[in-house]
Amino acid sequence: MSEDRQLSDRNTNTEPTSDRQAALFGSLVLVLVFLLFFAGGFATHRMLNRRSVVTAAAWPMTVFWEAWDIVEQDFYGEVPPPKVRVYGAIRGSLAVLNDPYTVFLEPQTGEVERDRLSGSYGGIGVDIWRDSEDRIVLNPYPGSPAEVAGVRAGDFLLAVDGHSVLTATVDEVRARLHGEVGTPVVLTLSRPPTPTHPFVLTIVRQEIQVPSVSYRLLDQDPSIGYLQITSFTERTPQEVEEALRSLLDGGATRLILDLRDNGGGLIQPAVDVGDQFLDGGIILYEVRRGRQERAFRARRGGLATEPPLVVLVNGSTASASEMIAGSLQVQGRATLIGEPTYGKGSVQLIFTLSDGSSLHVTSAIWLLPDHRPLPETGLTPDIRVSPGEGLGDAQLDRAIRYLQRGE
Amino acid sequence: MQEKRPNTIVVIALLILTAVTAFAAGFEASILAQGRRRAAYAPLPPLPSPTPATPVPLPSIPPTPTRPEEETFQIFWEAWGIIQENYYGDLPDMRTVTYGAIRGMLATLGDEYTSFIEPDIAAILNEDASGTFQGIGAFVRMRGDGKLEIVGVFEGSPAEAAGLQEGDLVIAVNGESIVGYSLYEAITLIRGPAGTEVTLTIERPKQGETFDVTVTRARLEIPMVQSEMLDGGIGYIRLHEFGATATEQLEETLRRVLAEQPRGLILDLRDDPGGWLSQAVQVADLFLGDGIILIQRSYEGEEVFRSYDGDLAEDIPLVVLVNGGTASASEIVAGAIQARGRGILIGERTLGKGSVQRPYRLSDGSELRVTIARWYTPNDVAIHGQGLIPDIEVPMPEEGESGGEDPQLERAIEYLLTGE
Numbered sequence: 001m002s003e004d005r006q007l008s009d010r011n012t013n014t015e016p017t018s019d020r021q022a023a024l025f026g027s028l029v030l031v032l033v034f035l036l037f038f039a040g041g042f043a044t045h046r047m048l049n050r051r052s053v054v055t056a057a058a059w060p061m062t063v064f065w066e067a068w069d070i071v072e073q074d075f076y077g078e079v080p081p082p083k084v085r086v087y088g089a090i091r092g093s094l095a096v097l098n099d100p101y102t103v104f105l106e107p108q109t110g111e112v113e114r115d116r117l118s119g120s121y122g123g124i125g126v127d128i129w130r131d132s133e134d135r136i137v138l139n140p141y142p143g144s145p146a147e148v149a150g151v152r153a154g155d156f157l158l159a160v161d162g163h164s165v166l167t168a169t170v171d172e173v174r175a176r177l178h179g180e181v182g183t184p185v186v187l188t189l190s191r192p193p194t195p196t197h198p199f200v201l202t203i204v205r206q207e208i209q210v211p212s213v214s215y216r217l218l219d220q221d222p223s224i225g226y227l228q229i230t231s232f233t234e235r236t237p238q239e240v241e242e243a244l245r246s247l248l249d250g251g252a253t254r255l256i257l258d259l260r261d262n263g264g265g266l267i268q269p270a271v272d273v274g275d276q277f278l279d280g281g282i283i284l285y286e287v288r289r290g291r292q293e294r295a296f297r298a299r300r301g302g303l304a305t306e307p308p309l310v311v312l313v314n315g316s317t318a319s320a321s322e323m324i325a326g327s328l329q330v331q332g333r334a335t336l337i338g339e340p341t342y343g344k345g346s347v348q349l350i351f352t353l354s355d356g357s358s359l360h361v362t363s364a365i366w367l368l369p370d371h372r373p374l375p376e377t378g379l380t381p382d383i384r385v386s387p388g389e390g391l392g393d394a395q396l397d398r399a400i401r402y403l404q405r406g407e
Numbered sequence: 408m409q410e411k412r413p414n415t416i417v418v419i420a421l422l423i424l425t426a427v428t429a430f431a432a433g434f435e436a437s438i439l440a441q442g443r444r445r446a447a448y449a450p451l452p453p454l455p456s457p458t459p460a461t462p463v464p465l466p467s468i469p470p471t472p473t474r475p476e477e478e479t480f481q482i483f484w485e486a487w488g489i490i491q492e493n494y495y496g497d498l499p500d501m502r503t504v505t506y507g508a509i510r511g512m513l514a515t516l517g518d519e520y521t522s523f524i525e526p527d528i529a530a531i532l533n534e535d536a537s538g539t540f541q542g543i544g545a546f547v548r549m550r551g552d553g554k555l556e557i558v559g560v561f562e563g564s565p566a567e568a569a570g571l572q573e574g575d576l577v578i579a580v581n582g583e584s585i586v587g588y589s590l591y592e593a594i595t596l597i598r599g600p601a602g603t604e605v606t607l608t609i610e611r612p613k614q615g616e617t618f619d620v621t622v623t624r625a626r627l628e629i630p631m632v633q634s635e636m637l638d639g640g641i642g643y644i645r646l647h648e649f650g651a652t653a654t655e656q657l658e659e660t661l662r663r664v665l666a667e668q669p670r671g672l673i674l675d676l677r678d679d680p681g682g683w684l685s686q687a688v689q690v691a692d693l694f695l696g697d698g699i700i701l702i703q704r705s706y707e708g709e710e711v712f713r714s715y716d717g718d719l720a721e722d723i724p725l726v727v728l729v730n731g732g733t734a735s736a737s738e739i740v741a742g743a744i745q746a747r748g749r750g751i752l753i754g755e756r757t758l759g760k761g762s763v764q765r766p767y768r769l770s771d772g773s774e775l776r777v778t779i780a781r782w783y784t785p786n787d788v789a790i791h792g793q794g795l796i797p798d799i800e801v802p803m804p805e806e807g808e809s810g811g812e813d814p815q816l817e818r819a820i821e822y823l824l825t826g827e
Binding site: 063077349359 | 425426427428429476479480481482483485486487489490493494495496498499503504505506507508509510511512513514515516517518521523705706762765767769770771773775777778779780781
């Protein structure tokens, strides 16, 4: 209305009819211009955006559906259900990325994997190792069924359910102790200073939350603190801090960090663990596509920045644990003993899709403090030692010797 | 006049304002519309291992499916939305991704012979299957070090005329280095319309410097048949593949060989990977009188392919040489000859590819080969997965141990001369 009046006010010397026509014409032009540019704007955004985000419409899937139809109509043989073929298509499309860590897992497999990652099993909650005299030694987790039943740190295990464990490997013993939650297991134990008087305890297995860290002063040399990390979880930094305090208070002046068979886990806890051994400096860099690289720095004030340190590694030392080992090696903080590591310096994010399947996506890579990516062949230990045969642990023995003699 | 000027300015300003507003509104509207669609692919916060992951359903507002399968297919978009947002490495172009998806989909069928062939390769294979092509006339192979090696030169071909030799390495084509190219990429560059020229840079072992050779391309027939008269009056014919001109070439060769009145005939189908079904039927018919060649079963029913009296080589004593590389169309011919008692097979068990693929050309020039049928010998024995067992098994010595001898061929000659 006001526009109309303004127009007519200014066109006083024109005829009213032509004035109205002009206004009508003007509005029409305006509407047309609006529509034209609206569409232009819409299209421009689509064009710009097409490059970054692919939508169903922008993807040349025509050929895919052609192939799909031909198979359904003419393939001589059993055609699996559509869902199976779509899963196949996802796997096939991911295969062109040529990245072994970017994978698609169908729902069932996904569930199995989550079970595996949940970290609980039926057991009695003890740490097990073999001492220098080849005895199986137990150390119960705080509050575990083993501790409640009366197992004490340092007890020797002689038999499980009446079967002698004197010639069994530590893994075999562990397997015998594991079992269904609620079932009993009978341990035959002996305890210093009267190892010749065995006694029997019956313990009911419960679900055990496995700590990611175990530690002890080595009986071969009590000045060496042994710290084993099996994976990096959210609890790991706290567990490591407690372990280090206990070891250092107990008189440890040298340390062995065992990262063998540690397949990785979360990076931040791994970095926090690195903090304890490093007095400042870069621990690692994380590089994501299209973003600035992020440096993870060691905070000052770690508990164990001084004691001589050996890190034990092997072919199953992977990902986050490899990065920490590499960082300690590059910084000259630790000597690596064992075998070459796995060689996986990339980060996968795990997404759960709407149908319960999951997708692991390599979303970043890590660089060592000297800005090198982790070699695909893994880290090369400073001293190469194979695990050896029999019941002993040749790599641990070598680490002890290194710390005792400095070579 | 002076009164009109501000008026014009106002109108122009209004137009510009409208235009700008409209453009922005359109842009915004698209963001809104797409934002909603993107939400369907939005990634979940990462579920860090080893913390147990709980499945959280995505808010799903898929684009309206235009076909029922596309609803099932939404999970594909979901996965790729996540990849595009999060994948660290370079993303391949979408064509490559689509081809990967097709291959993955086909893999679920569990049939190694149903396959997808990309446009460039499909073009070469189709030209080859036609029996003629436009190029220089050389057999080539890609060596392990990424260099293209000439392993044979066609008789009377432009390659021969230009002096190319077996063992020559082609380093570049028209100045473009092809080292590290795939076999089919290299072939695509060398082939071209008859009459045009192509310059090859050649590295010849035992010759210091590379040199250029210019070859004029021609339309050439792929030699599929090779023949020879052996001592003792035995005719030897080797068929390399069942291309579109295989029967024609074989018939011509047979005529020539039979004119010399041999005592017997050896048809060598070793390492013949097959080809067209129609060619297999026609080739088998050359050797067989009235009767069945093969039975084909598909969803369309059963089809019986027959041979008829009145061909060139229906009576002459016949041995067919076979081995593990004898496949498909070759197995049809060998199987019919064996089952009908027309001749015997000597050599090693055949591959066992008893299925028929139909090639489909897709809209972008790629090709889908789909297993549409299985075939059975005249006595209704399935070949699939079994292969044909030769009447006389003769193993071939390991490469390098043979010393150029061919015990399978020797045995065939012996059989034809002695009858056992």
